[in-house]
Amino acid sequence: MNYSDDIFEKLVATIEEATSQAAIDLFNSTNETFYFFVLSTTGEALAPFVSAWSYEALKKQSIAQNWDAYDIADFKWSSIDSPYLEFGSQYFHQVNQAFLDRIDIHSLKTEVEYEKEFNFRINVMEEALHRCDMKGIFSLNQARSEIMINVEVLPPDYTNTIRAKKLNPIESIQFWLKEAAETVE
Numbered sequence: 289m290n291y292s293d294d295i296f297e298k299l300v301a302t303i304e305e306a307t308s309q310a311a312i313d314l315f316n317s318t319n320e321t322f323y324f325f326v327l328s329t330t331g332e333a334l335a336p337f338v339s340a341w342s343y344e345a346l347k348k349q350s351i352a353q354n355w356d357a358y359d360i361a362d363f364k365w366s367s368i369d370s371p372y373l374e375f376g377s378q379y380f381h382q383v384n385q386a387f388l389d390r391i392d393i394h395s396l397k398t399e400v401e402y403e404k405e406f407n408f409r410i411n412v413m414e415e416a417l418h419r420c421d422m423k424g425i426f427s428l429n430q431a432r433s434e435i436m437i438n439v440e441v442l443p444p445d446y447t448n449t450i451r452a453k454k455l456n457p458i459e460s461i462q463f464w465l466k467e468a469a470e471t472v473e
Contacts, residue, residue: 306383
């Protein structure tokens with residue numbers, strides 16, 4: 289499998305463009321205050337998708353679903369339960385194709401090969417999200433210190449916590465660290 293810098297940059301640019309478009313569309317179309325924005329992927333590092341939560345969406349969902357405080361705590365950081373799950377999927381066609389064009393990760397014969405491909409994919413997603421952050425995209429509807437961004441592996445594992453600490457100022461993840469982060473091994 290090709291892990292050249294050129295391939296890395298091309299895939300980063302593809303994900304960055306899709307993520308930028310989705311985030312800008314989300315922030316402009318809702319005019320809500322977001323506290324959570326992630327690129328989620330499976331434990332196989334398949335093509336990522338956007339999920340996000342805003343304070344307004346959490347309040348609306350809690351009323352509509354009659355959530356109590358425990359329910360709110362369970363759903364507050366859940367990407368799969370967000371009303372913005374797969375938001376902007378129309379922007380991710382090239383991303384999906386780029387991941388399909390890579391080797392089938394399950395066809396790799398050794399754990400070393402699998403880990404190399406998995407880490408390549410996660411690192412590409414992380415770099416794309418970081419570049420979106422450097423462009424100021426996550427400061428459009430809220431202060432950057434108020435929104436947590438991440439590349440999230442589902443089901444959650446400790447690597448999500450490592451990436452969250454790399455991608456965010458501490459003030460933007462302090463509540464997530466207390467309420468939802470997986471313990472780092």
